[in-house]
Amino acid sequence: MAGGAAYSPAVGDWRSARAEVYERLIAEELGEDDSGAFLVWGDPALYDSTLGILQEVLERGMVAFEYDVVPGISSVSALAARHRTGLNRVARPVQITTGRRLAEGIPEGVDDVVVVLDAHQVFRWCAAEDADIYWGAYLGTPDEILVSGPVAEAAPRIERLRAEARERKGWIMDTYLLRRRAGER
Secondary structure: OOOOOOHHHHHHHHHHHHHHHHHHHHHHHOOOOOOOOOOOOOOOOOOOOHHHHHHHHHHHOOOOOOOOOOOOOOHHHHHHHHOOOOOOOOOOOEEEEEHHHHOOOOOOOOOEEEEEOOOOOHHHHHOOOOEEEEEEEOOOOOOOEEEEEEHHHHHHHHHHHHHHHHHHHOOOOEEEEEEEOOOOO
16 A cells, blocks of 8 residues: 555544644634635545545534636646647546555556655656656746656656756645657556
């Protein structure tokens, strides 16, 4: 299991701590007729806890509210658009996963893998694969950074740019597509 047995409980604890903060902010900062908002970077439908946290707040029963989710362009769609490529090739699947899961290896029968939440830059471990990477950070913003090419050639540049950007901004939000070359299955 990716992340070990302690991973899911740790995420549950993290989400509950966030739910306590959200609940307090809603109760203390919003008046009866006020509106609040959460701006979620990326896509709340893909590997994001915001919707689950809001549901947990409601289930606690201390505050009541209604909410809407306004769809935007997901970071995955923005990545493909900015690199002018599709997420998959004709009649082939695409898998969206986390860096934690990618550490287990590229799934059998899948040549196109979109990776989010990769704090450990697992793409470096794929340098021996005959694969290309389409990487992007801060997608859709003026600070957007894009790199593409063979993993073995692009990885050092991505590592450097990622470290510089994280140092400059204090955080990084990046996504990438790993694509095995034709004939590599």
